[in-house]
Amino acid sequence: MDPQDPAKAFELSAFTPYLLNLAAETQGEAFSRIYRERYGMLRTEWRVLFHLGRYGALSARDISSRARIHKTKVSRAVEALSRKRFLTREVSEEDRRVEILSLTPAGYRAFTDLSGAAREFEAGLAARLGAEDLALLRRILDRLASA
Amino acid sequence: MDPQDPAKAFELSAFTPYLLNLAAETQGEAFSRIYRERYGMLRTEWRVLFHLGRYGALSARDISSRARIHKTKVSRAVEALSRKRFLTREVSEEDRRVEILSLTPAGYRAFTDLSGAAREFEAGLAARLGAEDLALLRRILDRLASA
DNA sequence: GGATGATAGTTACTTTTGTAACTAACAAGG
DNA sequence: CCTTGTTAGTTACAAAAGTAACTATCATCC
Numbered sequence A, B: 001m002d003p004q005d006p007a008k009a010f011e012l013s014a015f016t017p018y019l020l021n022l023a024a025e026t027q028g029e030a031f032s033r034i035y036r037e038r039y040g041m042l043r044t045e046w047r048v049l050f051h052l053g054r055y056g057a058l059s060a061r062d063i064s065s066r067a068r069i070h071k072t073k074v075s076r077a078v079e080a081l082s083r084k085r086f087l088t089r090e091v092s093e094e095d096r097r098v099e100i101l102s103l104t105p106a107g108y109r110a111f112t113d114l115s116g117a118a119r120e121f122e123a124g125l126a127a128r129l130g131a132e133d134l135a136l137l138r139r140i141l142d143r144l145a146s147a
Numbered sequence C: 001g002g003a004t005g006a007t008a009g010t011t012a013c014t015t016t017t018g019t020a021a022c023t024a025a026c027a028a029g030g
Numbered sequence D: 001c002c003t004t005g006t007t008a009g010t011t012a013c014a015a016a017a018g019t020a021a022c023t024a025t026c027a028t029c030c
Helices: A017-040 A044-056 A062-069 A071-083 A105-129 A131-145 B016-039 B043-057 B060-067 B073-081 B105-129 B133-146
Strands: A087-091 A099-103 B087-091 B099-101
Touching: A017 A044, A017 A105, A017 B016, A017 B105, A017 B133, A044 A062, A044 A071, A044 A099, A044 A105, A062 A071, A071 A087, A071 A131, A099 A105, A099 B087, A105 A131, A105 B016, A105 B133, A131 B016, A131 B105, B016 B043, B016 B087, B016 B105, B043 B060, B043 B073, B043 B099, B060 B073, B060 B099, B073 B087, B099 B105, B105 B133
Parallel strands: none
Antiparallel strands: A087 A099, B087 B099
16 A cells, blocks of 8 residues: 555654653653662552652552552552562551551662652753753643543 | 651652653553554554555564564564454565565555544644644653653 | 675563452441 | 442453564675
């Protein structure tokens, strides 16, 4: 089949979902190198670690709803972080189905380290794009993420 | 461990790679419903189909480099599209390692249909975000995708 | 024209993710 | 209390993606 008439041709490189995906992959890969190489973590593990470091003890369900991560992914990330001795689990007194997750000192150190790395990463983006464009980008992404 | 001092706390919701990923997932999921439900395609298949529809006959290698998709993913997508009778493969005369891929009429119809759907999708985004913000978004994403 | 190295594409193997079913615990109504 | 329905979390199974090794072909250069 011959290519489509260029006049009415649709450009994939101007299709926003495609661009979003490319940008997310490129940037996500760049940052993932850090937590992967330093702590052998996967993305979901980094996010779970982050939520516990940022907000204190939470249940898996809390993390799942706050971070918009499916509960099976959370379950596996918790298991992995627990094996790494980055968090401890304790059955809740009020509801024995619930496990309260807390970072260990080692987990908290990893959190602090990675938070710093994330801040630097973000500063690098600000330097590249300019603070205004970056702020605008985040504002738009935030709208796109919710719909 | 207690949560970090809020004053110096790092917000994941203001971390660009995270926002990029959320937005890409949300929007990608919304559009993928279309090619998944209409043609049972995966994302890589849609991209391969698109490249063949847009640019005419190409080799798997061409698609791989143009679309930035790893060759094993292209190989599997080509296999799937071939099973669906959306493309044909023909060994090149000049180089018998190369297969020239071309859309069948059915493949081309799917391409035309999905291109239209993509255009509509993009128009919906323009309506939601405003044409200027969308254009700016695409410009920024383009820069982020390349580094 | 045979050895060496590169390239196109596939296959095998492993890791990760998605989906569904499951267990255990709770809650509420009769 | 005992049924019915719901929720927290895990596990089992299937689909998808990543990595590495492989086959076949080509190109070069001695």
